[in-house]
Amino acid sequence: MQIRIINRSRHQLPEYATPFSAGMDLRASLDEPVTLRPMERRLIPTGLFMALPEGYEAQVRPRSGLALKKGITVLNAPGTIDADYRGEIGVILINLSGEDFVIEDGERIAQMVIARHEQASWISVEVLDETERGAGGFGHSGQK
Secondary structure: OOOEEEEOOOOOOOOEOOOOOOOEEEEOOOOOOEEEOOOOEEEEEOOEEEEOOOOEEEEEEOOHHHHHHHOEEEOOOOEEEOOOOOOOOEEEEEEOOOOOEEEOOOOEEEEEEEEEOOOOOOOOOOOOOOOOOOOOOOOHHHOO
């Protein structure tokens, strides 16, 4: 699949790290470092603009290394970029650690997965078909 992209950052385009990677790393595009204080959230620009094909979305997800080692995650994970969005890709990061975290220009801050999706249409009904699970939820299926 080919996707049209504008790169206004000083960094390479997102790319897959290995042949079987699902996500591509997104990098911060900053004029100066940004300090993210404990429990602070910020929108971090990437300098990227793209045009996804109809029927696709881009999901912005945390990087596991940043989450585990530094407590930095994507607040609205996964964030969704719709096919008709043409603005700059931004990443909402939050610092869940007890220490300041400095984001440098070019730092890998999130990963992006391109995914196909469907749009649903609703059919109003008065009752739903019965299932073994029924209305059980929030751990119900794991109970014996």
